[in-house]
Amino acid sequence: MTRQAFSERDICTKFITPAIEQAGWNIHTQVREEYPVSDGRIMVRGRMHHRAHPRRADYVLSFQKNQPIAVIEAKDASHSLGHGMQQAQAYAEKLDVPFAISSNGSGFLFSDPHRLVFDQAETILALDQLPGPDALWHGYRRWKGLSEETRPVVEQPFYDDGSGRTPRYYQMVAVNRTVEAIAKGQDRLLLVMATGTGKTYTAFQLIWRLWKAGRKQRILFLTDRNVLVDQTKSGDFKPFGAAMTKITKRQVEKSHEIYLSLYQAVTGSEEEKNIYKQFSPDFFDLVVIDECHRGSAAEDSAWRAILDYFSGATHIGLTATPKETTEVSNIHYFGEPIYTYSLKQGIDDGYLAPYKVTRIDLDRDLQGWRPSDGQTDIHGELIEDRIYNQRDFDRNLILTQRTELVARTITDYLTQTDPMQKTIVFCENIDHAERMRQALVNLNPRHVAKNRKYVMRITGDEQEGKAELDHFIDPEEPYPVIAVTSKLMTTGVDAKTCKLIVLDQRIQSMTEFKQIIGRGTRIDAEHDKFWFTILDFRKATELFADPAFDGDPEQVYVPGDGDPLLPEEGDDADDSGDENDLTSEGDGSPTDPTLPPEGHWEDDEDGGIGEPPKKYVVDDVTVAVIGRRVQYLGPDGKLITEELTDYTRKTVRAHYATLNDFLRHWEASDRKQAVLDELAQQGVFWEDLTSEVEKSLGDTPDPFDAIVHIVYGQPALTRRQRAAKARQSDYFTRYEGQARAVLDALLDKYADSGVATIEDTKVLQMAPLDRLGTVVELAGAFGGKAGYREAVRALEATLYADAATAG
Structure with a gap:
């Protein structure tokens, strides 16, 4: 068997993996195959959903586990050496590494745009010329500006309990960037990660590496809800074990190394403030502030007093929503975000x-x-x-x-x-x-x-x-x-x-x-x-x-201008008196002692203290809905604001300009569902479209009919009408006995649930087909699996025969 006949998997097994090992990489600890860089975006269709294909880097090379330095993208021998280069470069960019490598098994194309290892941007290498871990790690450290003195910190591995749980790629990048920045002496850092992307687990891995490396020995983790402290202590931070404690208003112990606390537990009344003052200002090496867009963003906040008191420590702010107004600024305090993983990225990767x-x-x-x-x-x-x-x-x-x-x-x-x-x-x-x-x-x-x-x-x-x-x-x-x-x-x-x-x-x-x-x-x-x-x-x-919804935060607060500008009326409502509705879980004390008592009228937008505004209550004024519009996230991450039919028309015609174009593709496809899935990736929502057409037909149409009707103006049929026409054709005269019974049942299945059902061989295990015989017996009625598949394709051709004529 020649190399040209090998599949991509064969190329990896027979050529690329041996070359990696020969270069000195430990295949068990330094090489990850099929490394996930997305779970596959979730596409919503009506009340249904499906996932796009997950994205995997063929190989990720690491100096230490979860500290990548290079990506290798493999292709089969029918492709050129550099065919996978752009894909490898895209993965390398996501993983924050400088080296991208492409291979078809005959050698390597090595991308080194910063000329860290080679003297040109792209170099062709023989299979036995792949650089080893020391060479690439040295190049990586040059790229990051990491001196020899930083190595004990940046080379400290991530926590691994052997369960197989490892950081997702973006969590890994966030930790690596932060550790590297601290190793270089930076002491104010901001991490922006969308809600639901695992900020607490990221914080744990970050603290673990700094603690284990001896760079930070006493650490304070601050949050604003008691339930979060307890969840953190018993959850992601559990590996710290006896080294960890929770600060309460009643007890301060100084024999631990990892301290978890509510802001409220160390601020408030003078007596409460004495709690954190029982620690010396230089007691903590590191303070991590969860949800730092809250009180710590404001210079006059009681929460900021903690940070000012421990000003000699490194401060890391974590938030999904950095606050930038004319009065408060996370960026002014922490600096520009060292890493941002946005809601749009999380949804696109399929993690949100x-x-x-x-x-x-x-x-x-x-x-x-x-x-x-x-x-x-x-x-x-x-x-x-x-x-x-x-x-x-x-x-x-x-x-x-x-x-x-x-x-x-x-x-x-x-x-x-x-x-x-x-x-x-x-x-x-x-x-x-x-x-x-x-x-x-x-x-x-x-x-x-x-x-x-x-x-x-x-x-x-x-x-x-x-x-x-x-x-x-x-x-x-x-x-x-x-x-x-x-x-x-x-x-x-x-x-x-x-x-x-x-x-x-x-x-x-x-x-x-x-x-x-x-x-x-x-x-x-x-x-x-x-x-x-x-x-x-x-x-x-x-x-x-608004571009600010998923864009980078821009600093608008300018210190040193005297009194800060007042926000426009109604702006920044989340810092109005409503915040007294954000109380801690433990003792019910307010998150900020400057706020008035709970239940006061300042839960209104004005947020001031005094007489409540007058409210009129009217019960004889009718109110009606005059507009309703459903909007979906499109493939570009933006809401589709057009009417569904207009959007569908434009999207389908962008792929198939005429009805004939669409019909040719439909007829040539072995699986009709694949055509529908392809369009679904572009945001064509079948359930809502078919329900639109169903209103005029009185029964459920095929998605095919929804397309040809809405996009090309053709008459639509229901699935039952298509099934009835197929039964009257001469197609069924070719079969008898068990084969005819199977086709009859498949047609009923199509009428009930659509073409995807009959294209899945699992349908043979469903009622009533399971009563006709085993899967092997039913396929055997058509001469075997190949004959069965051919019969299903012919059945589909019969179902859509009238469309071919219309085209």
Whole structure:
């Protein structure tokens, strides 16, 4: 057998792997094959989803495990030596390494754009000329500017418990960059990682390597929620064992090396501040601040006092949403992010759940409302004569029918999809949340009768609701199902199974918006959570179109200009008095002692202390839905804002300009489902399209018919009509006995569930085919597997014969 006949796998096994070993690489500790650089993007289609193919680098070469230095992309011998180079370079860029290598088994093409090892950008090497680990590690350190003195720190391996759990590529890059920066003497660093991408695990690996290398011996990890401290201690940080302790308000021990603490446990009253002052200012070598966009971003925050006190330590800020306003700045304190892994990247890689948006427009929100002359509210208060709009609703003016309509829309959605899916409803304030809770309770009597906790208000002013937060986020706990909140659940809530986020809150802060969206981005395959829906009643999702949504943060705070500029009215709402709704889990104390008592009216946007603004309550103003639009994430990571049919028309015609083009491709394809999957990758959503056509047909059409009807204007048939026409053709006269019975059953399966079902050989194991014989016997009725597959292809040709004529 010649090398030209070898598959890519053969090329790897027979040529590339031996060459790697010959160059001195330890195949067990320094070489990773099929290294994952994505899980495959999740594409949502109606209520269904599928994953794109995961992306894997053929080989990743590392000096120490999980410290890559080079990527090798392999191709079979029918390709040129450099055919895989651009793919290897793309992987090398993602893995933050300088060397990309391509091979077809005859040798290597070595990309070294910085001329770290060779004297040209790309060099052709024989199989026995691949550089070894010492040469590439030396080149890597030159590229990173790492001196000989940094080696004990940067060469310290990641934690490995032998379970097979290793950092994902972006977590590895984040840790490596941070460790290298600290080794070079940098002492203020910012890591930006989208919610759900494993910031705590990343922090653990980072601390572990610095601690084990002896570079940082006493470390303080700060967060703002007691539940997060406890989860961290018993979860990702568990390997620290007895070296770790939790700081409380009652006890300070100085015999440990890893300290976990709430901000609140070491700030607040003078007595509480004395807790952290019991440590000397130079006690800690490293302070890691989780959710650093919160209080530590502001120079006058009580939380900042901790960082100022331990100013001699290295400070690392972790956040999904760095805060940059005219008053506060993470970048001013920590510097530009050393690494950013965004929501868009996470969704594109398939590590985060994508979303679809249903935007619901209410007439009063868009048109406004003005009281009649002398009109009073239900309390007899004379309503101030002016036009009230969306900004006023549930703050200055309560339209009770608006609340009921929103609650009814939420209930209808849950009824049509899954009434037990975890749902978070974000309201304007605590009062609005309570009214929404009541409306949802009254609209769901059957579920509430089964369990009174079906709907719970979870806000910072009420202990009963707050006590249910842990149950809501626990995937194994069915109740509560619907959590109604205002601010408490915007951050630090790991709600893996949350499938529905409802926005009935006016959101002006990009930081807050990102945090809210982050409540739904976690994937939980065990509980069938791969994507989530956003119901938007306040136009909040227009922020998706803002370049700042997934762009790099820009510093707008300028120190030294005297008093900081006041934010524009309504801006940065997440730092208003609503934050008293963000209380700690342990003792109920507020996160910032400067905030007023819980339940005070400052839960409104104004955030000031004093008399609450006047609220009018009106119960006789009708409210109606006047617009509803579903938007999906397209393949470019942006929401598709066109009408679904227009988008489909444009997308399909970009691939197949005419009906004949499409039909030729359809007929030539061995698997029709492959054509549909190919278009689905471009954002063609079959379930919604077929439901559009179904309205006129009265029954379910084939996705094929949805295409030819919507894109090319051809008449559409239902699946049952296609099946009936196929039965009347002479195709079936070719078969008899068991073969004829199999084809009849396949046709029924097609009519019930579509072409994908009959193209999968597993259909032979399903009822009623399983009653006709074993898989081997049924295939044997057609002369074997090849004959069976040919019969299915002929059946498909018969099903779509009329389309060929139309083309």
